[in-house]
Amino acid sequence: MLHQFANNAKRIGKAFFLCFSFLLLRLSGSFDRFPGPTEFATLWKALRDWRGTFERFDRDRSGRIETGELRDALLSLGYAVPPSVLQILVSKYDKTGQARGLDYDNFVECGLVVKGLTEKFKEKDVKLTGSATLSYEAFMLMVLPFIVA
Numbered sequence: 063m064l065h066q067f068a069n070n071a072k073r074i075g076k077a078f079f080l081c082f083s084f085l086l087l088r089l090s091g092s093f094d095r096f097p098g099p100t101e102f103a104t105l106w107k108a109l110r111d112w113r114g115t116f117e118r119f120d121r122d123r124s125g126r127i128e129t130g131e132l133r134d135a136l137l138s139l140g141y142a143v144p145p146s147v148l149q150i151l152v153s154k155y156d157k158t159g160q161a162r163g164l165d166y167d168n169f170v171e172c173g174l175v176v177k178g179l180t181e182k183f184k185e186k187d188v189k190l191t192g193s194a195t196l197s198y199e200a201f202m203l204m205v206l207p208f209i210v211a
């Protein structure tokens with residue numbers, strides 16, 4: 063039983079840590095506040111949702127999300143990522159370096175970054191036109207939490 067728990071914890075470890083980090087950022091904009099039971103329930107639901115999305119869009123059952131699968135998965139989540147951005151995402155999060163696709167952990171990390179940056183951008187693009195004007199400081203404050211997370 064302990065061995066099974068350890069294997070599950072190892073398997074979901076990185077995805078859990080990433081979701082946990084983003085949850086903390088979302089709660090307070092910093093790592094100052096520790097989440098309670100409600101937030102942990104939200105975290106587990108988010109992880110279950112990410113797993114479901116991964117499995118639904120890994121259409122060839124390769125255990126990895128390739129470029130087309132990533133495009134479709136992100137689109138299903140409401141993120142119409144342009145092809146140029148999609149290529150950058152794949153090159154960054156496909157850790158094999160051999161265009162074999164994203165494993166689950168890297169898929170979650172990629173998805174969280176796209177989700178977080180898109181939500182931040184929408185705060186500046188209130189009319190949802192797809193463009194926004196922002197200062198250098200606003201841009202840096204928008205992007206840096208995702209780089210250092």
Ligand SMILES: [Ca+2]
Nearest residue numbers: 120124126128
């Ligand atoms: Ca696949």
